[in-house]
Amino acid sequence: MSPARTRPATALRVRRRLGAFVFLTPGLAYLVVLLLVPLALVLSYVFFQRGRFGGVVYEYTTENFSRLMDPLYLRVLGESLQIAALTTVIALALGYPTAYLIARLPRKWKTVALVAIVLPFWTNFIIRMYAWIILLNGPGLINSALKSLGLGPFDLLYNQGAIVTGLVYSYLPLMVLPLYAAIEKLDPQLREASANLGASGFTTFRKVTLPLTVPGVLTGCLFVFVPSFGNFVIPEMLGGGKSVMVGNLIRTEFLKARDWPFGSALALALVAVLVVLLLAQAWAARRA
Amino acid sequence: MRRSRLLYVPFWVTIVFLYAPIAVVVAMSFNSGKSAYTYEGFSLKWYGVLAQDQRVLDGLLNTLIVAAGSTVIATVLGTLLAVGLARHTRSRALDAIALMPAVLPDLVLAIGLLLFYGLIQLTLGLYSVILAHGVFAMAFVAAVVRTRLANTDTSLEEASRDLGAGPVTTFLKVTLPQLAPGILAGAMLAFTLSLDEFVIAFFTIGNLQQTLPIVIYSMIRFGVTPEINALGAILLLVSFTAVIAGQRMTKIGEARAQD
Numbered sequence: 001m002s003p004a005r006t007r008p009a010t011a012l013r014v015r016r017r018l019g020a021f022v023f024l025t026p027g028l029a030y031l032v033v034l035l036l037v038p039l040a041l042v043l044s045y046v047f048f049q050r051g052r053f054g055g056v057v058y059e060y061t062t063e064n065f066s067r068l069m070d071p072l073y074l075r076v077l078g079e080s081l082q083i084a085a086l087t088t089v090i091a092l093a094l095g096y097p098t099a100y101l102i103a104r105l106p107r108k109w110k111t112v113a114l115v116a117i118v119l120p121f122w123t124n125f126i127i128r129m130y131a132w133i134i135l136l137n138g139p140g141l142i143n144s145a146l147k148s149l150g151l152g153p154f155d156l157l158y159n160q161g162a163i164v165t166g167l168v169y170s171y172l173p174l175m176v177l178p179l180y181a182a183i184e185k186l187d188p189q190l191r192e193a194s195a196n197l198g199a200s201g202f203t204t205f206r207k208v209t210l211p212l213t214v215p216g217v218l219t220g221c222l223f224v225f226v227p228s229f230g231n232f233v234i235p236e237m238l239g240g241g242k243s244v245m246v247g248n249l250i251r252t253e254f255l256k257a258r259d260w261p262f263g264s265a266l267a268l269a270l271v272a273v274l275v276v277l278l279l280a281q282a283w284a285a286r287r288a
Numbered sequence: 289m290r291r292s293r294l295l296y297v298p299f300w301v302t303i304v305f306l307y308a309p310i311a312v313v314v315a316m317s318f319n320s321g322k323s324a325y326t327y328e329g330f331s332l333k334w335y336g337v338l339a340q341d342q343r344v345l346d347g348l349l350n351t352l353i354v355a356a357g358s359t360v361i362a363t364v365l366g367t368l369l370a371v372g373l374a375r376h377t378r379s380r381a382l383d384a385i386a387l388m389p390a391v392l393p394d395l396v397l398a399i400g401l402l403l404f405y406g407l408i409q410l411t412l413g414l415y416s417v418i419l420a421h422g423v424f425a426m427a428f429v430a431a432v433v434r435t436r437l438a439n440t441d442t443s444l445e446e447a448s449r450d451l452g453a454g455p456v457t458t459f460l461k462v463t464l465p466q467l468a469p470g471i472l473a474g475a476m477l478a479f480t481l482s483l484d485e486f487v488i489a490f491f492t493i494g495n496l497q498q499t500l501p502i503v504i505y506s507m508i509r510f511g512v513t514p515e516i517n518a519l520g521a522i523l524l525l526v527s528f529t530a531v532i533a534g535q536r537m538t539k540i541g542e543a544r545a546q547d
Contacts, residue, residue: 019455023372038400
């Protein structure tokens with residue numbers, strides 16, 4: 001029995017409460033004011049009318065929701081989903097074998113390879129997108145290289161392909177890391193057992209490795225999909241004015257059209273899609 | 289083993305994919321010509337142009353101010369929050385709120401804050417960005433410190449409490465020294481994230497000032513010049529050095545912990 005237990009229970013409880021209060025209040029107060037209140041504002045502005053120069057007129061309306069159902073906006077949502085899904089699939093196709101190899105490297109090289117994968121992620125995001133503009137642009141390096149082979153020039157920049165390239169480039173490390181963690185954790189004896197029982201390398205992968213790393217796959221896909229779907233910088237820089245994703249619409253409504261209520265409705269649609277995906281991921285992870 | 293050699297192909301494709309654009313930025317920063325596409329010869333002149341570009345220098349200063357301010361907020365509040373969540377409550381809801389800024393799309397946080405600042409009629413500027421960066425940086429500090437807390441033996445804290453020390457004394461004299469490496473790692477993460485953050489700053493800074501990422505963004509909209517390459521090369525050097533130094537530090541820390 002520790003001495004604390006012999007003290008009167010009330011004094012202990014008061015101290016506990018005091019501790020909880022001292023440690024939790026500052027951070028939570030900050031998050032309530034600068035996170036929960038702003039999110040509640042986004043949620044409530046959806047039901048009001050737009051002000052003339054931004055802001056909001058406090059008159060109830062459901063018009064912002066009905067506008068969301070406009071085929072124009074639905075198409076943008078659909079296209080954003082499609083771009084984010086394509087990005088996720090490519091990142092998975094590139095990331096899985098990469099993570100698989102890294103997990104099987106000798107220990108010393110593992111760290112080096114992981115740092116090499118993550119390093120670009122820590123460099124300025126805008127500069128990295130700028131690099132792709134230089135590479136993909138009409139007179140850019142890829143076209144110059146193709147020209148010397150007698151090919152091109154191709155329109156590589158300012159289209160959906162450029163957006164997907166930029167998105168894969170930006171979020172690939174977020175795919176590799178959870179995959180690596182999942183593959184690394186696998187007991188090598190399972191693979192050996194499978195091989196000893198006569199399974200080919202591919203069968204072992206399909207029946208042993210892949211099913212056991214599904215949680216990692218799901219996490220990686222989520223990590224890539226979420227920032228891709230809500231992105232507005234990459235579609236703007238690499239997609240030009242042609243392709244618009246839902247993030248671009250939100251940005252325009254807030255900073256240019258100054259229709260805050262409708263911008264909030266679009267943001268809500270974005271969050272709704274992500275919440276559905278999160279729930280689906282949690283469900284799939286539990287079944288895996 | 290042919291099969292495992294085949295595995296190196298996607299790995300190297302990934303590495304080339306990740307580093308080719310970076311290499312191009314660095315190479316073209318030494319271009320003596322005006323074009324960002326055609327290399328004409330070696331020169332350092334764009335670094336000179338960069339060093340005299342007042343907008344870039346102002347942007348750099350603003351970025352450092354924002355990163356320093358938000359790191360202080362995030363480190364202090366995030367550490368307290370992590371300790372509170374780990375040791376003083378079992379509420380899953382509070383856990384979720386603390387982690388929320390890290391998973392919420394940056395654009396949604398950005399517009400929420402824009403609406404909030406508009407409502408309380410706060411004039412936008414560097415401090416509105418500092419407060420905004422504090423929100424997501426705090427979530428990362430709290431997460432890193434909590435990982436450290438989970439790996440810390442609670443018996444020392446219990447001993448301190450049993451000997452009659454209050455929660456604050458226990459925190460200052462027992463918990464905090466044990467957490468120091470985690471807090472430092474969290475602060476470094478917060479600082480780096482703030483340095484590079486674009487979306488939230490873009491929405492909450494107003495028209496009068498710019499952070500460095502916003503400066504670069506508007507420079508690119510004007511057209512591509514080797515000056516941006518020079519700036520990019522310097523930023524790459526800084527972040528590569530920081531990451532590798534951080535890696536070395538954790539390695540040394542681990543080695544010491546094993547002794």
